[in-house]
Amino acid sequence: MHSIHDLPTPTALVDVDALEHNLATMSARLPGALLRPHVKAHKSTALAEMQRRHGHRTFTCATVREMIGMARAGFGDDLLLANEVVDVERLRELAAEQDRAMITVAVDSDATIDAAARAGIRHVLIDVNIGLPRCGCAPHDAGRLADLARSRGLVVRGVMGYEGHLMVSDDRTAQQRDTLAAMQVLREAASQVGGEIISAGGTGNHDVHAEHRGKTGVTEVQAGSYALMDTYYSTLGLPFHQALSILGTVVSTQEKWAVADVGLKSLGMDHGNPTIEGHKVWFCSDEHITFATEKVDDCARDGDSTRDGDAARLAARAPQPAVGSQIRVIPAHVDPTMAMHDHVWLVRGDQVLDRWPIDLRGW
Amino acid sequence: MHSIHDLPTPTALVDVDALEHNLATMSARLPGALLRPHVKAHKSTALAEMQRRHGHRTFTCATVREMIGMARAGFGDDLLLANEVVDVERLRELAAEQDRAMITVAVDSDATIDAAARAGIRHVLIDVNIGLPRCGCAPHDAGRLADLARSRGLVVRGVMGYEGHLMVSDDRTAQQRDTLAAMQVLREAASQVGGEIISAGGTGNHDVHAEHRGKTGVTEVQAGSYALMDTYYSTLGLPFHQALSILGTVVSTQEKWAVADVGLKSLGMDHGNPTIEGHKVWFCSDEHITFATEKVDDCARDGDSTRDGDAARLAARAPQPAVGSQIRVIPAHVDPTMAMHDHVWLVRGDQVLDRWPIDLRGW
Numbered sequence: 036m037h038s039i040h041d042l043p044t045p046t047a048l049v050d051v052d053a054l055e056h057n058l059a060t061m062s063a064r065l066p067g068a069l070l071r072p073h074v075k076a077h078k079s080t081a082l083a084e085m086q087r088r089h090g091h092r093t094f095t096c097a098t099v100r101e102m103i104g105m106a107r108a109g110f111g112d113d114l115l116l117a118n119e120v121v122d123v124e125r126l127r128e129l130a131a132e133q134d135r136a137m138i139t140v141a142v143d144s145d146a147t148i149d150a151a152a153r154a155g156i157r158h159v160l161i162d163v164n165i166g167l168p169r170c171g172c173a174p175h176d177a178g179r180l181a182d183l184a185r186s187r188g189l190v191v192r193g194v195m196g197y198e199g200h201l202m203v204s205d206d207r208t209a210q211q212r213d214t215l216a217a218m219q220v221l222r223e224a225a226s227q228v229g230g231e232i233i234s235a236g237g238t239g240n241h242d243v244h245a246e247h248r249g250k251t252g253v254t255e256v257q258a259g260s261y262a263l264m265d266t267y268y269s270t271l272g273l274p275f276h277q278a279l280s281i282l283g284t285v286v287s288t289q290e291k292w293a294v295a296d297v298g299l300k301s302l303g304m305d306h307g308n309p310t311i312e313g314h315k316v317w318f319c320s321d322e323h324i325t326f327a328t329e330k331v332d333d334c335a336r337d338g339d340s341t342r343d344g345d346a347a348r349l350a351a352r353a354p355q356p357a358v359g360s361q362i363r364v365i366p367a368h369v370d371p372t373m374a375m376h377d378h379v380w381l382v383r384g385d386q387v388l389d390r391w392p393i394d395l396r397g398w
Numbered sequence: 399m400h401s402i403h404d405l406p407t408p409t410a411l412v413d414v415d416a417l418e419h420n421l422a423t424m425s426a427r428l429p430g431a432l433l434r435p436h437v438k439a440h441k442s443t444a445l446a447e448m449q450r451r452h453g454h455r456t457f458t459c460a461t462v463r464e465m466i467g468m469a470r471a472g473f474g475d476d477l478l479l480a481n482e483v484v485d486v487e488r489l490r491e492l493a494a495e496q497d498r499a500m501i502t503v504a505v506d507s508d509a510t511i512d513a514a515a516r517a518g519i520r521h522v523l524i525d526v527n528i529g530l531p532r533c534g535c536a537p538h539d540a541g542r543l544a545d546l547a548r549s550r551g552l553v554v555r556g557v558m559g560y561e562g563h564l565m566v567s568d569d570r571t572a573q574q575r576d577t578l579a580a581m582q583v584l585r586e587a588a589s590q591v592g593g594e595i596i597s598a599g600g601t602g603n604h605d606v607h608a609e610h611r612g613k614t615g616v617t618e619v620q621a622g623s624y625a626l627m628d629t630y631y632s633t634l635g636l637p638f639h640q641a642l643s644i645l646g647t648v649v650s651t652q653e654k655w656a657v658a659d660v661g662l663k664s665l666g667m668d669h670g671n672p673t674i675e676g677h678k679v680w681f682c683s684d685e686h687i688t689f690a691t692e693k694v695d696d697c698a699r700d701g702d703s704t705r706d707g708d709a710a711r712l713a714a715r716a717p718q719p720a721v722g723s724q725i726r727v728i729p730a731h732v733d734p735t736m737a738m739h740d741h742v743w744l745v746r747g748d749q750v751l752d753r754w755p756i757d758l759r760g761w
Contacts, residue, residue, distance in 0.1 A: 043488055045761060075684055097685045118685060119649040119657075121722045125406055143650055146721035168680060169657050169688050170650040199683070286482040287506055287533040294482075294532050300737045301761075305667035305682065317531060319668065320562070321438055321733050322460045322481060325531050358509035359484045370684050374663045375738065377760060397740065398408060398664075
């Protein structure tokens with residue numbers, strides 16, 4: 036298997052040069068433990084290994100499965116489950132990894148502290164709500180929860196917060212201002228909680244955290260999407276390249292459209308349609324993507340068609356993709372896309388270099 | 399494992415009574431070979447076995463994996479791949495099943511006919527475009543393709559078409575009219591093609607096909623979603639019940655919202671947000687669903703809050719779900735949701751009856 040032309044489709048490709056660029060760029064900005072790469076964005080211990088080669092030995096996870104998988108694959112230096120779990124049985128399975136791994140679990144309530152303590156988890160962070168309507172305790176309650184956790188024998192390593200509502204913004208000045216305000220809330224909670232860790236942030240505002248570290252007090256950033264990227268994050272002008280695509284084969288064509296075998300079962304669709312460079316995507320079905328055979332530039336001129344005349348538009352039309360030819364589809368959201376595949380192919384151009392299992396799928 | 403309260407979450411549940419109702423209702427309307435159940439909607443040979451018990455021995459698939467999996471699981475009486483494939487290697491793997499299974503593959507172009515012939519596939523249907531901008535040849539080209547297929551030694555069993563653009567409509571009179579018009583196009587193509595099969599339709603217009611069978615000439619309907627249903631199809635007033643839900647655990651609460659561990663990695667999101675009965679869903683993240691602690695009825699009165707007064711609204715608010723309690727989330731689209739899970743639990747109320755692998759995932 037030496038060329039992508041030999042791969043059955045649909046299948047996920049990771050461009051090794053784009054990935055290396057992204058990892059190097061991020062590790063220059065947030066070296067070592069300043070970045071706690073989020074595994075949920077790729078669910079692959081092979082990719083985590085590349086992140087470790089770039090100097091990161093601490094990792095963030097979103098599921099018990101990711102935590103246990105990382106621990107068993109030898110990434111146990113310092114694993115954070117940045118999510119609440121009340122299932123004592125599952126937490127016991129996780130606690131059983133503590134002999135080989137440093138395990139820390141986020142808690143944000145009496146119930147999650149009780150579950151962690153009963154399961155024999157040793158280390159926790161207090162998860163503080165800093166504006167996103169999701170997990171995290173009210174900031175004023177963080178100190179009480181830390182005291183409760185300590186009274187149950189848990190080591191409280193500090194706080195985390197996730198300002199997910201500030202990741203994507205057209206107004207980067209406002210994004211910076213709001214991030215700094217959210218970090219002030221988190222820092223004040225941290226002063227009530229104690230411990231050494233203040234964990235926050237993500238790909239979309241990693242640069243605010245990198246530039247204002249002295250001011251925010253944040254000790255580590257939980258970015259994940261930067262490694263592979265998607266069309267949603269690509270609108271921000273971040274210094275990361277698109278590394279993930281889904282390879283498809285054109286299986287049917289008509290005069291005005293073509294159909295490839297990359298459908299919504301192989302693409303995270305919550306951020307909308309994916310992209311095909313040079314073409315306009317019409318819609319996705321379970322196993323299909325329908326896209327216009329016109330190039331995007333020509334579609335944009337549709338409103339002028341009476342002026343330009345149909346002949347000129349037809350002349351400008353892109354060559355119809357042949358049945359059997361391959362296309363690359365860029366997902367709108369990387370995390371759920373990776374979770375739909377059981378492996379990815381590491382490629383350079385059309386050359387296939389390696390096959391990586393997505394070994395941390397499921398729960 | 400006797401109760402859903404013992405299940406780790408998130409996980410998929412299938413209500414056995416709703417499923418049985420749906421299968422019985424459909425098989426009464428389209429008995430035996432008049433229905434060719436579409437496997438893509440559930441990807442489970444265990445569920446296919448229940449469809450077989452309801453009298454259906456012919457099945458529709460969307461991927462080579464589904465075809466091979468069904469053949470090897472003993473469902474080989476008459477399997478249709480209602481999709482175009484040009485990958486000769488994959489088609490050869492499928493052709494190798496022809497000793498134990500009757501395999502038929504859709505073709506809509508010279509290239510797909512060539513691939514099928516080279517792979518040793520024996521039977522094809524001509525896939526005819528009847529209005530949905532996706533696969534299928536132009537209707538006037540169907541006869542030529544049938545001749546080409548026969549010249550390559552393929553047995554042409556007839557035609558198929560999929561009027562996917564007519565599945566969901568507020569105006570059922572228009573839906574019926576447009577379905578009958580599309581079937582006229584398909585019937586005319588069939589007269590050019592020959593063979594005995596005219597295959598079309600789906601859950602959304604299965605009743606049009608059932609009631610007008612003499613007029614349309616359609617010999618079989620390819621419905622799939624009817625078995626498990628979703629909130630998208632539930633708007634149509636069809637006689638099927640919601641059988642699929644994703645079981646979640648509430649992991650965090652605040653005054654105005656609660657968060658459960660059912661996120662967009664466990665839900666097909668292309669048709670929008672899922673539903674939680676009695677609550678208003680705010681948004682989904684990778685591993686979370688955030689929903690209002692108010693009941694839906696109270697949310698609908700938000701505009702009247704100044705008149706009713708905040709006290710009345712608070713009094714009417716639903717009890718805040720406790721951390722650790724379970725909820726059921728109803729997906730907006732069944733097919734991709736099933737593809738995200740590797741098993742489902744068959745349940746009656748809170749009682750767990752069986753565990754079914756989703757064994758036909760992938761490609």
